[in-house]
Amino acid sequence: MKSYRKELWFNVPGRRAFVNITPQVETCLRESGIREGLALVNAMHITASVFINDDEDGLHRDYDEWLEGLAPHEPVSKYRHNRTGEDNADAHMKRQVMGREVVVAVTAGRFDFGPWEQIFYGEFDGGRGKRVLVKIIGE
Amino acid sequence: MKSYRKELWFNVPGRRAFVNITPQVETCLRESGIREGLALVNAMHITASVFINDDEDGLHRDYDEWLEGLAPHEPVSKYRHNRTGEDNADAHMKRQVMGREVVVAVTAGRFDFGPWEQIFYGEFDGGRGKRVLVKIIGE
Amino acid sequence: MKSYRKELWFNVPGRRAFVNITPQVETCLRESGIREGLALVNAMHITASVFINDDEDGLHRDYDEWLEGLAPHEPVSKYRHNRTGEDNADAHMKRQVMGREVVVAVTAGRFDFGPWEQIFYGEFDGGRGKRVLVKIIGE
Numbered sequence: 001m002k003s004y005r006k007e008l009w010f011n012v013p014g015r016r017a018f019v020n021i022t023p024q025v026e027t028c029l030r031e032s033g034i035r036e037g038l039a040l041v042n043a044m045h046i047t048a049s050v051f052i053n054d055d056e057d058g059l060h061r062d063y064d065e066w067l068e069g070l071a072p073h074e075p076v077s078k079y080r081h082n083r084t085g086e087d088n089a090d091a092h093m094k095r096q097v098m099g100r101e102v103v104v105a106v107t108a109g110r111f112d113f114g115p116w117e118q119i120f121y122g123e124f125d126g127g128r129g130k131r132v133l134v135k136i137i138g139e
Numbered sequence: 140m141k142s143y144r145k146e147l148w149f150n151v152p153g154r155r156a157f158v159n160i161t162p163q164v165e166t167c168l169r170e171s172g173i174r175e176g177l178a179l180v181n182a183m184h185i186t187a188s189v190f191i192n193d194d195e196d197g198l199h200r201d202y203d204e205w206l207e208g209l210a211p212h213e214p215v216s217k218y219r220h221n222r223t224g225e226d227n228a229d230a231h232m233k234r235q236v237m238g239r240e241v242v243v244a245v246t247a248g249r250f251d252f253g254p255w256e257q258i259f260y261g262e263f264d265g266g267r268g269k270r271v272l273v274k275i276i277g278e
Numbered sequence: 279m280k281s282y283r284k285e286l287w288f289n290v291p292g293r294r295a296f297v298n299i300t301p302q303v304e305t306c307l308r309e310s311g312i313r314e315g316l317a318l319v320n321a322m323h324i325t326a327s328v329f330i331n332d333d334e335d336g337l338h339r340d341y342d343e344w345l346e347g348l349a350p351h352e353p354v355s356k357y358r359h360n361r362t363g364e365d366n367a368d369a370h371m372k373r374q375v376m377g378r379e380v381v382v383a384v385t386a387g388r389f390d391f392g393p394w395e396q397i398f399y400g401e402f403d404g405g406r407g408k409r410v411l412v413k414i415i416g417e
Contacts, residue, residue: 001140001279001417003314005385036142038179038276040316040381044392046331052239053185053231058219062228063235066210071344080336089340092331096341096376098235100330103179103242103381105274107144112272114183133390135383137316137416138276139140140279175281177318177415191378192324192370197358201367202374205349237374242318242381244413246283251411253322277415278279 004032004136007044012126015073016094018060019121021050021132026111028134035109037138041119042101044131047091049098049122067094067124091124098122106138143171143275146183151265154212155233157199158260160189160271165250167273174248176277180258181240183270186230188237188261206233206263230263237261245277282310282414285322290404293351294372296338297399299328299410304389306412313387315416319397320379322409325369327376327400345372345402369402376400384416 006028010019025041041050053059071093076082079089102119105112121132145167149158164180180189192198210232215221218228241258244251260271284306288297303319319328331337349371354360357367380397383390399410 001314003385003416005383005390036140036276038177038274038316040383042381042383044395046392046394051235053235054220056220056223058222059228059231062218062220063232066232070209070348079340081332081334081340083336084334089337092337093341093344096329096331099238099377101381103181103240105144105179105181105272107142107274112144112274114185114270114272116185117183131392133383133392135316135385135390137314138142175279175415177316177413190374192374193359195359195362197361198367198370201357201359202371205371209348238377242320242379244283244318244320244411246281246413251283251413253324253409253411255324256322277281 001137002034002139006134008132009129010121011129012123015126016064017123017126020055020118021121022118025119025134032136034106034136034138037106037136039104039106039136040101042133044133047088047095047125048130049095050102050132051098051120051122052102052117054116055118067097088125094124140276141173141278145273147271148268149260150268151262154265155203156262156265159194159257160260161257164258164273171275173245173275173277176245176275178243178245178275179240181272183272186227186234186264187269188234189240189271190237190259190261191241191256193255194257206236209236227264233263279415280312280417282312284412286410287407288399289407290401293404294342295401295404298333298396299399300396303397303412310414312384312414312416315384315414317382317384317414318379320411322411325366325373325403326408327373328380328410329376329398329400330380330395332394333396345375348375366403372402
């Protein structure tokens with residue numbers, strides 16, 4: 001069994017954004033030399049997500065508005081977590097809806113994607129460097 | 140390490156439905172000959188889910204109503220994504236709540252399920268053939 | 279390839295709670311002797327979650343309130359599932375938001391966590407013994 005590990009760094013300037021990280025993760029797969037196996041891609045931070053969906057700007061703006069409706073950023077004082085001095089309680093919720101991780105099949109040296117599947121980093125509390133872990137195991 | 144891959148096809152006539160796919164996925168496991176490992180089961184389409192929960196009709200109708208409350212299909216014009224000519228923006232949201240994939244342990248040649256765990260395909264934008272990927276690695 | 283399996287039991291006295299299970303899962307990893315691979319940690323019951331987030335009490339109370347807003351326990355009669363004699367339909371929904379499972383990378387014999395990542399058992403229908411499955415594969 002082979003195993004491969006890499007950290008990818010992201011620094012999103014605003015509070016929230018979705019970044020297509022498929023090219024970087026595909027580079028990892030090539031570096032790994034693994035042809036059959038499973039790839040785990042996870043946010044290492046608890047106010048960010050890794051998820052698979054469509055690379056369509058309108059959808060991303062819909063997601064942002066929808067998540068803000070489900071877990072509004074303001075008033076920040078309504079969240080107990082923010083009494084610790086943080087203002088990111090909403091980001092911890094948005095991340096649960098969108099998920100921490102994806103597991104992707106590796107088949108014949110490529111990600112075994114459906115027609116529109118792309119991997120995104122979802123940032124809900126940006127403005128600083130944060131990491132995504134890529135771990136691939138197989139042969 | 141052994142690895143196994145299969146696509147399962149589903150064509151749900153209406154817009155939304157939940158389909159118990161446990162028997163098909165168990166057939167995959169038998170075909171694989173794998174006795175210890177991990178199975179990934181994921182929707183290959185971004186308006187569908189694979190999830191594990193209870194095979195109870197009332198619950199599925201509750202899920203449907205609940206998801207429709209969280210991300211209503213109509214008015215379709217309220218979603219930017221639908222300006223691309225689609226009417227399925229809500230389906231991209233419902234799928235995030237229910238999830239893209241499950242990873243199931245394989246122990247002694249069987250899925251290592253709890254007492255009520257069953258695998259479902261969740262369709263949120265039906266009416267055409269769509270696929271689920273089953274990838275199993277192990278020994 | 280090595281593989282390891284263990285069930286962890288939890289009995290939460292009230293209806294809902296979040297329990298930090300990181301120490302028990304780390305004990306599993308040590309017992310497994312696996313140094314490179316993937317660990318699956320999943321709720322075996324369909325009204326409970328396993329998720330990764332922050333070990334902060336205020337946040338957990340925010341989560342509880344937020345989930346109760348998204349899928350209220352009462353009135354129990356509003357859910358079809360509860361006509362089966364259950365009163366836990368809401369728990370099936372809360373569990374979908376928080377997720378069934380996490381997959382964690384194992385690197386150099388340790389969980390490859392970001393700075394604040396901790397593994398939690400999320401109980402949404404407590405008062406009886408329920409299980410979490412830990413399955414680790416690798417070398």
